Amino acid sequence: MRILIVEDDELLAAGLAISLALPGYAVDRAVSGEKALLSLGTENYDLVVLDIGLPGQDGFAVLRKLRERGLTVPVLILTARDAVADRVSGLDLGADDYMVKPFALGEFEARVRALLRRGHHAQSARLSCGRLTMDTLAHRAWLGDTQLGLTAREWGVLEYLLMRQGQVLSKDKIMQAVCNWDEEISANAVEVYMSRLRAKLEPADIKIRTVRGFGYLLEEAKSAHS
Amino acid sequence: MHTRSLRRLLLGWLLIPLLVLLALGSVGTFFMARNAANDAYDKELLDPMLALSQYIRVIHGKPFLNLPASAQNLLLVDAYDNIYYQLIAADGTRLGGNLFLPIPARINDKPLFYNTAFRGRNIRAAALKMHVNGGGSVYLQVAETLDKRDHHLVGILAEMLAPAVIIALAAVLLVWFGVRRGLAPLQSLQEEIAARSHRDLRPVPEHHAPDEVRPVVVSLNALLARLNDSMNGQQRFLANAAHQLRTPLSGLQTQVELALRGTMTAELRVTLTQLLDATVRTAHLANQLLTLARAEPGAMSPDAMQTLDLRNVVEDAAREWVPRAMERQIDLGFEMENATLVGEPLLIRELLANLIDNALRYTPAGGSVTVRCHQADATVLEVEDNGIGIPESQREKVLERFHRVEGSPGGGCGLGLAIVLEIARIHGAAVEITAPPAGRGTLVRVSFPQSSAFSST
Numbered sequence: 314m315r316i317l318i319v320e321d322d323e324l325l326a327a328g329l330a331i332s333l334a335l336p337g338y339a340v341d342r343a344v345s346g347e348k349a350l351l352s353l354g355t356e357n358y359d360l361v362v363l364d365i366g367l368p369g370q371d372g373f374a375v376l377r378k379l380r381e382r383g384l385t386v387p388v389l390i391l392t393a394r395d396a397v398a399d400r401v402s403g404l405d406l407g408a409d410d411y412m413v414k415p416f417a418l419g420e421f422e423a424r425v426r427a428l429l430r431r432g433h434h435a436q437s438a439r440l441s442c443g444r445l446t447m448d449t450l451a452h453r454a455w456l457g458d459t460q461l462g463l464t465a466r467e468w469g470v471l472e473y474l475l476m477r478q479g480q481v482l483s484k485d486k487i488m489q490a491v492c493n494w495d496e497e498i499s500a501n502a503v504e505v506y507m508s509r510l511r512a513k514l515e516p517a518d519i520k521i522r523t524v525r526g527f528g529y530l531l532e533e534a535k536s537a538h539s
Numbered sequence: 540m541h542t543r544s545l546r547r548l549l550l551g552w553l554l555i556p557l558l559v560l561l562a563l564g565s566v567g568t569f570f571m572a573r574n575a576a577n578d579a580y581d582k583e584l585l586d587p588m589l590a591l592s593q594y595i596r597v598i599h600g601k602p603f604l605n606l607p608a609s610a611q612n613l614l615l616v617d618a619y620d621n622i623y624y625q626l627i628a629a630d631g632t633r634l635g636g637n638l639f640l641p642i643p644a645r646i647n648d649k650p651l652f653y654n655t656a657f658r659g660r661n662i663r664a665a666a667l668k669m670h671v672n673g674g675g676s677v678y679l680q681v682a683e684t685l686d687k688r689d690h691h692l693v694g695i696l697a698e699m700l701a702p703a704v705i706i707a708l709a710a711v712l713l714v715w716f717g718v719r720r721g722l723a724p725l726q727s728l729q730e731e732i733a734a735r736s737h738r739d740l741r742p743v744p745e746h747h748a749p750d751e752v753r754p755v756v757v758s759l760n761a762l763l764a765r766l767n768d769s770m771n772g773q774q775r776f777l778a779n780a781a782h783q784l785r786t787p788l789s790g791l792q793t794q795v796e797l798a799l800r801g802t803m804t805a806e807l808r809v810t811l812t813q814l815l816d817a818t819v820r821t822a823h824l825a826n827q828l829l830t831l832a833r834a835e836p837g838a839m840s841p842d843a844m845q846t847l848d849l850r851n852v853v854e855d856a857a858r859e860w861v862p863r864a865m866e867r868q869i870d871l872g873f874e875m876e877n878a879t880l881v882g883e884p885l886l887i888r889e890l891l892a893n894l895i896d897n898a899l900r901y902t903p904a905g906g907s908v909t910v911r912c913h914q915a916d917a918t919v920l921e922v923e924d925n926g927i928g929i930p931e932s933q934r935e936k937v938l939e940r941f942h943r944v945e946g947s948p949g950g951g952c953g954l955g956l957a958i959v960l961e962i963a964r965i966h967g968a969a970v971e972i973t974a975p976p977a978g979r980g981t982l983v984r985v986s987f988p989q990s991s992a993f994s995s996t
Contacts, residue, residue, distance in 0.1 A: 322789070322790050323790075324790030324794060325789050325790030327794075328793030328797055332793065332797055366786070393785040393786050393789075414785040414788070415792045416792075417792070417796070481858045481861040483857070522865065524861050524871070524873070525871070525873065525907075525909070526875065526909075530861065530862075530865075
């Protein structure tokens with residue numbers, strides 16, 4: 314995995330580079346938009362961490378140019394301005410996620426992992442979390458070496474959750490994702506599927522947390538903070 | 540009285556002279572009418588005089604009055620007044636009559652009318668010096684009491700008074716309305732300015748103002764523009780300063796967190812942990828200052844207001860805050876109903892973020908925080924926790940900037956609720972801090988006016 318960090322603040326860029334190098338990612342750094350575009354032209358990256366407030370060409374310009382070149386690499390935007398966050402979340406600028414400075418390192422790393430996983434999943438048919446593995450092409454799931462029996466609905470819900478590990482998902486979104494045009498499932502039904510999935514996943518070191526009155530969050534049990 | 544009311548001034552200058560003129564006019568008309576009536580009655584008084592003169596005879600060169608009783612009754616009887624007469628010869632001999640008056644000095648052969656008194660009553664008298672053929676001159680005087688004239692005068696007065704009062708009243712009303720109408724543009728201008736929030740520094744529309752007031756409006760607008768500029772300058776400065784702080788703080792935080800992952804002495808770990816805490820607090824403060832700067836007057840154009848679905852705002856907040864709540868082992872839950880409001884999206888998000896952040900800070904692990912929204916008379920956003928709560932005596936004070944409840948934990952900077960209040964104010968919303976029905980903890984309720992009732996223009 315190769316990551317490009319585009320950030321002109323030396324202290325921050327160095328810190329982020331070290332934190333990403335520790336788990337074994339290859340990290341390159343660029344201090345300006347121009348240099349970032351040069352690097353993007355010569356190397357294939359799995360993720361770009363892009364600061365908006367760059368000298369010269371700003372982050373938005375870099376993002377636009379790299380998308381114009383047809384690069385689909387996931388982009389994590391860093392910004393010091395909330396208004397920018399609003400534009401990134403509100404408009405489709407082609408960024409995959411954004412963080413407002415300053416942020417906790419742990420959160421940064423989690424977002425990076427999620428983006429890499431998403432980019433990875435886009436090419437691979439395998440999803441995994443804890444001891445659970447799902448092969449979306451073969452439509453089979455395993456807990457360790459044991460195959461796991463899932464109904465079509467349970468499969469749909471679990472696949473949706475697994476692709477968005479660590480994210481808070483509303484019941485509405487889950488419902489929309491798993492129901493077809495001609496049928497509707499109730500919020501109660503979602504709860505039923507969740508309790509069945511929890512029972513089936515009990516030995517898998519996976520936790521499906523309930524967010525009261527909102528929805529669910531799937532995470533690896535051992536990654537849960539104490 | 541230093542405060543001078545334009546209306547009072549106008550009313551004074553218009554009404555008082557107008558009423559004085561009206562009164563003078565009435566008095567003048569009255570005297571003219573009275574004189575005209577007097578003249579008419581005086582002429583009538585000549586009738587008995589003429590008649591009497593017919594009865595003067597001359598015998599042996601001396602005049603005398605030969606008035607039969609029947610004629611006397613006919614001539615000298617009047618429906619209202621007593622009529623008196625006397626006839627005196629040129630040598631002063633009294634020739635007859637029931638009137639006893641001296642002969643006026645200015646008498647000549649034209650009738651002289653004058654007022655005098657007789658038998659204790661005011662009378663009107665006419666005197667005439669007549670030449671009698673072959674008998675020299677005689678003085679003839681006729682007089683009558685004033686009953687008829689007084690009666691007539693009362694009539695004139697009564698007839699004049701009613702219209703005069705009506706005209707005066709009409710004048711008062713017309714002037715009052717006129718002044719009111721004339722000052723109406725001023726009034727509407729005043730209302731327009733008074734209705735503004737202190738954040739609304741848009742120019743006052745000049746075309747509404749009458750010509751006389753336009754220079755004032757133009758000057759006011761120039762002042763508003765300068766005020767706006769200086770506010771914007773301050774805003775930009777503060778926003779830039781906060782932004783400039785964020786990047787180095789971000790670097791600092793990242794480096795300290797990295798350092799803490801290594802192995803080190805316990806002493807150094809304590810120091811680094813304190814350093815990290817201070818960095819996070821400073822970053823939080825910078826964020827809060829920036830938010831506060833954005834919620835200041837002049838920072839936001841009224842165009843930034845949009846109709847927002849509160850559910851969407853809460854959902855965004857859920858994604859951000861549920862992981863943080865889980866980290867602190869706090870159950871963050873939601874009770875959402877459909878609710879909309881007109882607001883500035885970034886600020887509403889900050890308002891909710893501050894409410895949740897505050898609730899999480901002051902709720903111990905194992906506690907719960909609930910975010911609620913619903914819509915009835917107002918759009919209501921509530922955040923309830925079962926944490927340490929805010930003593931009743933402190934509930935007003937916590938809304939002030941940099942006020943922190945004594946001895947409270949949580950590492951807050953004392954700006955959270957002040958920000959909530961500022962943002963609520965911009966949106967015309969009310970902030971209420973109570974204890975939840977269960978008794979323990981804090982319930983903060985923000986009530987936004989109905990979308991339709993709040994003008995976004």
